[in-house]
Amino acid sequence: MAWYLVTRLLQMIPVFFGAIFIVYFLMFATSGDPTAALCGDRGCTPATKAALEAQYNLDQPFFLQFLLYLKGVFTLDLGNNFSGRPILSVIAETFPNTVKLALIAIVFEAVVGVTLGLIAGLKKGTWIDSSLLFMSLLLISVPVFVLGFVAQFVIGIKLGWTSPTVGAGAPIQDLLLPGMVLGAISLAYVVRLTRNSVAETKTADHVRTATAKGLTPGRVRNAHVLRNSMIPVVTYMGADLGALMGGAILTESIFNVNGIGYQLYRSINMGDGAMVVSLVTLIVIVFVIANLLVDLLYAVLDPRIRYA
Amino acid sequence: MALSACGNGGGGGGGEGGAVTAFSVEPENPLIPTATSEQGGGRVVSLVFMGLISYDDESSPVNELAESIESDDNTTWTIKIKEGKQFTNGEDITAQSFVDAWNYGAAAKNAHTGSYFFEPIKGYDVVSAEGSEEDQMEGLRVIDDTTFEVELAEGDVTFPVRLGYAAYAPLPASAFDDMEAFGENPVGWGPFKMDGDGAWAHNEEIRLVKNEDYDGSQPAQVDALTFKLYQSAESAYSDLISDNLDILDQIPPSSMDVREDDLSGRTDQQDYAGNYSFAIPYYLDGWSGEAGKLRRQAISMSINRQELIDQVIKQGVPAKDLTSPAVEGFPGSFSNEEYVQFDPEKAKELWQEAEDMEPYPGGPFELAYNADGGHQEWVDAVCNMIKNTLDIEAQGKSYATFKELRTEANAGELTSAIRSGWMADYPSMSNFLGSNFASNGSSNDTHYDNEKFDALLAEGRGADDLDAANQKFIEADEILIEELPSIPLYYPARTWGWSSNVSDVNLTWNGEINYAQVTQA
Numbered sequence: 001m002a003w004y005l006v007t008r009l010l011q012m013i014p015v016f017f018g019a020i021f022i023v024y025f026l027m028f029a030t031s032g033d034p035t036a037a038l039c040g041d042r043g044c045t046p047a048t049k050a051a052l053e054a055q056y057n058l059d060q061p062f063f064l065q066f067l068l069y070l071k072g073v074f075t076l077d078l079g080n081n082f083s084g085r086p087i088l089s090v091i092a093e094t095f096p097n098t099v100k101l102a103l104i105a106i107v108f109e110a111v112v113g114v115t116l117g118l119i120a121g122l123k124k125g126t127w128i129d130s131s132l133l134f135m136s137l138l139l140i141s142v143p144v145f146v147l148g149f150v151a152q153f154v155i156g157i158k159l160g161w162t163s164p165t166v167g168a169g170a171p172i173q174d175l176l177l178p179g180m181v182l183g184a185i186s187l188a189y190v191v192r193l194t195r196n197s198v199a200e201t202k203t204a205d206h207v208r209t210a211t212a213k214g215l216t217p218g219r220v221r222n223a224h225v226l227r228n229s230m231i232p233v234v235t236y237m238g239a240d241l242g243a244l245m246g247g248a249i250l251t252e253s254i255f256n257v258n259g260i261g262y263q264l265y266r267s268i269n270m271g272d273g274a275m276v277v278s279l280v281t282l283i284v285i286v287f288v289i290a291n292l293l294v295d296l297l298y299a300v301l302d303p304r305i306r307y308a
Numbered sequence: 309m310a311l312s313a314c315g316n317g318g319g320g321g322g323g324e325g326g327a328v329t330a331f332s333v334e335p336e337n338p339l340i341p342t343a344t345s346e347q348g349g350g351r352v353v354s355l356v357f358m359g360l361i362s363y364d365d366e367s368s369p370v371n372e373l374a375e376s377i378e379s380d381d382n383t384t385w386t387i388k389i390k391e392g393k394q395f396t397n398g399e400d401i402t403a404q405s406f407v408d409a410w411n412y413g414a415a416a417k418n419a420h421t422g423s424y425f426f427e428p429i430k431g432y433d434v435v436s437a438e439g440s441e442e443d444q445m446e447g448l449r450v451i452d453d454t455t456f457e458v459e460l461a462e463g464d465v466t467f468p469v470r471l472g473y474a475a476y477a478p479l480p481a482s483a484f485d486d487m488e489a490f491g492e493n494p495v496g497w498g499p500f501k502m503d504g505d506g507a508w509a510h511n512e513e514i515r516l517v518k519n520e521d522y523d524g525s526q527p528a529q530v531d532a533l534t535f536k537l538y539q540s541a542e543s544a545y546s547d548l549i550s551d552n553l554d555i556l557d558q559i560p561p562s563s564m565d566v567r568e569d570d571l572s573g574r575t576d577q578q579d580y581a582g583n584y585s586f587a588i589p590y591y592l593d594g595w596s597g598e599a600g601k602l603r604r605q606a607i608s609m610s611i612n613r614q615e616l617i618d619q620v621i622k623q624g625v626p627a628k629d630l631t632s633p634a635v636e637g638f639p640g641s642f643s644n645e646e647y648v649q650f651d652p653e654k655a656k657e658l659w660q661e662a663e664d665m666e667p668y669p670g671g672p673f674e675l676a677y678n679a680d681g682g683h684q685e686w687v688d689a690v691c692n693m694i695k696n697t698l699d700i701e702a703q704g705k706s707y708a709t710f711k712e713l714r715t716e717a718n719a720g721e722l723t724s725a726i727r728s729g730w731m732a733d734y735p736s737m738s739n740f741l742g743s744n745f746a747s748n749g750s751s752n753d754t755h756y757d758n759e760k761f762d763a764l765l766a767e768g769r770g771a772d773d774l775d776a777a778n779q780k781f782i783e784a785d786e787i788l789i790e791e792l793p794s795i796p797l798y799y800p801a802r803t804w805g806w807s808s809n810v811s812d813v814n815l816t817w818n819g820e821i822n823y824a825q826v827t828q829a
Contacts (some may be wrong), residue, residue: 038336040346043718043751051419084338084491093510140335148498152543157550165538165547168512210507243727247600258511269680270336270708 001297008295012288019284020277027273029060034271038082047128055080056274059239069274081267081275090263091278096260097170101252104179105238106173106237109187117194118252124199132195135270136188148181148254164258180246193236197229204228230301238294241285253293311717322556327515327532328810328826330555331544334511334537340483341423341474342413350474352514352535355494357477358524360387360406361468365635367581367735369469372524373478373497375454377471382463382529382770389454396482396501396519403456405478407448411435412484413475415443424750425475425733428467431460442557463775464769469636470734497521499528501823519554526824529812533823545805551701553744554807557821561682564622567805575805580597581634581732585794586675587754590723593669602662604792605647607673609655610697611690613633613648613798620689623803627772627796630788631740634701634734634799634817637778644789646797652697658794659698672701678710691799717753726753728794735817736780741765745793756793 017159035049037059044052054061054080059069070080078087120132139147155177156164167175201207210224213219249261260279267275298305311373330378335349341357344350360374361766375388393401412418414426415435417616425430430447434440447459460467470476476592478497483490493502499522503515514535518528541560547553549570559567559575559714567575586630588604591597596601613626646654662668673692694702705724707713708715730751732739743749747757761784768780788794793825805822806813812827 023665033715034711036718037709037711039421039714043418043425043714045436045750047417047436047440048421048423048806050438051416055419081769082335083336084488090510151519152546153490157546160550163552164550165543166551168509180365253539254543256538256540258537262511269711271709 008292011210012154012285012292015283015288016211016281020070020073020281021066023277023280024066024273025062026175027276028065030271033238034058034082034273055077056242058078066274069277072274078278079274082270082272087275087278090275091260091282094258094260094263095282096262097175097249098183098245098252100170100172101175101179101182101248101259102241102255104175105183105186106241108180109157109183109190109240110237113187113190114194116231117191117233118198118221118229119165120195121198121202121229122225124195124202129195132191136191139184142185144181147184148178151177151181152254153246158195166258174255175257177258178251179281182244182251186237186244189236190233191212194229198295201225201229227301231274231298234294234297234301235241238290238297239287241282242292245286246283310454315470326828327534328530328554328828329534329536329552330821330823331541331553331557332514332535332537333539333699335508335514337421338486339494339508340420340582341496342420342425342742343411343479343491345422345475345531348537349825351492351599352516353477353534354498354820355475355500355823356494356498356502357474358498358522358526358667359390359474359477360471361577362525363472363735364525364816365814365822367634369472370525371666372472374471377468378442379467381770382465382467383460385458385460385467385684386451387456387458391454393476393497394521395495395497396521397480397482397495399479399480399482399495401480401497402453403450405480406452406476407456407483409477409479409744410453411443411445412479414445416440417443422475425470425473425749428462428464430468432758434459441713454569457776462766462769463755463776463781466736466738466769469736469774470739473733476591480575489505497724499501499524499526500533504533507801509675515627526822528824529827533826545807548729548805548807551809554810555804555821556806557802557804557815559805560802564803567803571805572808574808575803576813577623577801577803579623579634579799580815581632581735581817582730582800582819583627583630583632583796584624584727584729584798584800585630585726585796586725587794588792589720589754590757590793591720591755592723594666596811599662599665599793602658602665603668604795605790606655606698607694608648608792608795609646609651609658610797611693611797612650614650616686616689616693617798618707623801624798626800628789629785630744630794630796631737631781632732632799635735635737635739637737637774637781640783642789643787644786647789648720655697656699659700670702672703674703674721676705676713676716677725678708678713679706680709687727718817720755722753725795728753729800732818736763737778737785738768741788742786743782745788754792754793758787758791763789797824 035052050252057065075280079086120129123129152164155161162177163174207224212221249265252259252261264279336346337349338346339349339353341353348672362372363368364370372719375390379386380384393561403770410426414419414432423436429445431445435442435445448459453456455724477702480495485678500516501519502515507515516533518531535762542550544553544556547561549581550557588595595680617624629642630646677687691702717726728742742765743751745756747762764780764784768777771777809829810826812825814825816820816822
């Protein structure tokens with residue numbers, strides 16, 4: 001187990017540097033002069049432009065720029081973004097908000113999604129099952145921004161149950177609605193995955209054995225059906241955590257959440273290479289760690305899986 | 309502290325609960341007058357930093373820190389400042405505060421984007437040269453504590469009019485010790501000041517409080533003003549109609565038609581000192597010389613500006629020239645207005661005339677815009693008008709980002725016309741004309757080069773008084789109306805709304821909300 005963990009962690013190193021290199025190269029290769037965005041409609045004087053380029057190492061060749069950035073990574077000093085603010089402080093301000101938002105979404109889809117999926121799976125073929133399937137299909141086909149605007153209008157503005165946008169400091173009560181909107185579509189997938197998986201496990205040999213040896217229906221459901229049905233669901237949610245963080249741009253924008261999605265959008269527009277690379281690398285790390293956790297969870301969920 | 313959660317209906321002075329909240333966006337630059345000009349930073353800077361003069365609602369200059377600004381020859385200006393004024397950190401405001409701030413902003417080594425504001429001053433060419441380590445302009449001289457002298461490179465009667473722009477504000481000596489920290493929490497002299505350390509909570513809000521020591525012409529009427537920083541005007545509009553936000557200065561296009569109902573009439577619209585147009589570079593094939601001029605006129609006359617505003621843009625006034633009616637000296641009409649009026653018959657004639665002279669090199673007429681700025685709709689409408697009137701191919705040309713568009717424009721490598729807009733920095737026609745169309749102008753995208761036009765601008769600046777200067781500027785402007793380096797479209801307007809918590813929400817001459825004037829209802 002320990003050895004497995006070490007290998008997996010070592011594997012993260014090339015992924016980490018590979019991601020940095022690729023994103024850095026893409027930012028460098030996209031056409032355009034980053035100082036053009038800095039200077040706005042009126043343009044800068046050539047001297048100001050030259051001074052700005054020197055300040056952000058833009059006057060250096062690609063590999064030198066890349067190495068200077070890597071040096072920053074190792075010394076934990078990523079330098080300043082184009083607004084003259086330390087990249088690390090920007091991340092420290094915005095990343096926790098996105099994490100909070102994604103966690104609310106994940107918890108929401110796990111609790112509600114698995115519960116509904118379990119009900120549908122156990123009642124397979126009944127009207128409850130059909131209506132849950134229909135509702136999840138409906139949810140999947142609505143784009144997230146439509147859902148966001150409707151939820152904001154109805155719950156935030158008309159009913160006034162919550163603030164329509166997220167206030168300073170991103171308090172949890174303000175983040176509940178955006179978190180649910182963000183998790184809604186994944187929720188529908190979780191319902192369907194759980195339902196199919198439960199329906200399949202329900203008829204498996206070990207479940208029949210468990211029932212035959214006289215276990216109570218509750219124990220059979222929780223320990224034998226549910227636990228064994230969770231592997232595809234957990235896999236999905238592990239990958240989804242990364243997707244939720246990177247894909248929260250729309251939700252963050254509708255509800256004005258001060259998260260990394262908006263920072264990413266803004267930095268790409270400005271051609272702020274170092275900022276973009278830092279944010280994307282962060283998302284990559286979240287992805288990799290989430291996947292590692294999922295793999296470790298397999299062993300917990302399925303007694304047949306052991307890592308040596 | 310969650311302003312959005314507790315709302316702000318509490319009324320009563322002082323305290324966070326009583327702050328008036330207004331829409332803004334995260335500033336792109338440090339809050340230093342010479343380093344920022346975009347809207348997010350610009351509006352904070354203009355409230356925290358007041359300089360020598362300000363402009364009243366009619367865009368006429370009013371003295372703030374200035375006691376007098378005088379010159380015998382329009383070249384050497386003697387500026388006396390009022391005695392006994394202090395920055396909000398207690399430092400005295402002296403002549404040195406101005407000279408140091410201007411020198412710092414102009415020097416190339418400090419890389420401030422507003423450096424070009426100091427261009428008229430003698431010695432600017434030295435400190436702004438690429439790689440220059442100099443940071444003292446020859447033309448700036450401190451005479452005594454309250455007097456300094458500014459020598460210009462050449463006479464300019466409009467120089468004092470410029471001085472209301474925030475870039476000319478004085479800075480306290482403490483700023484130069486640590487400019488980075490200063491940009492986070494600036495100290496100036498103006499109707500408002502920053503609400504202590506951490507007043508700028510990045511991407512969330514900027515908290516300002518009334519500066520009790522300010523005794524200029526625009527004292528704040530509320531005790532506290534908080535800019536809430538939004539990612540989009542749409543989400544701010546949601547907050548406005550549910551009373552979570554007090555002032556929104558840009559009603560999103562999607563809500564333009566429902567704003568009256570949503571806000572029970574608490575909304576207004578007014579045009580301001582700006583100009584929207586599109587520029588056709590002279591280095592493009594077919595757009596220079598006599599035939600090029602005829603084609604430009606044909607394009608201009610094929611656009612129905614009123615219909616464009618009514619159907620697509622929903623705010624603004626059809627443009628007759630390339631400056632703005634909101635600046636001083638603007639005439640009611642021009643002698644050759646016909647070139648910017650919709651006349652499809654004449655447009656076709658002119659195009660044909662150009663064809664007879666030399667055939668159009670071919671390819672569709674393209675208008676470049678940045679897709680991240682919400683321009684596609686009106687660009688398509690304009691191209692359709694040109695297409696339908698002149699019976700030529702015309703289409704929009706989309707660039708993903710503003711950055712990409714500006715890269716080509718700055719390098720002089722455009723392959724099509726390009727959308728452009730200009731917001732006045734100071735209320736003078738010369739601000740519009742000089743920067744965009746003088747052969748050495750800082751934003752001359754079209755590479756327009758007309759000796760007579762340059763001469764008229766120079767004569768205007770060298771005139772004895774502003775009236776005489778404005779006459780020259782009008783003459784210069786009329787050359788542009790005939791030659792059309794850029795095709796004027798409209799004078800922009802601002803559509804804004806406010807909550808039931810505030811009243812007296814009006815615009816300044818340059819289209820900003822007059823935040824100092826706002827009162828709590």
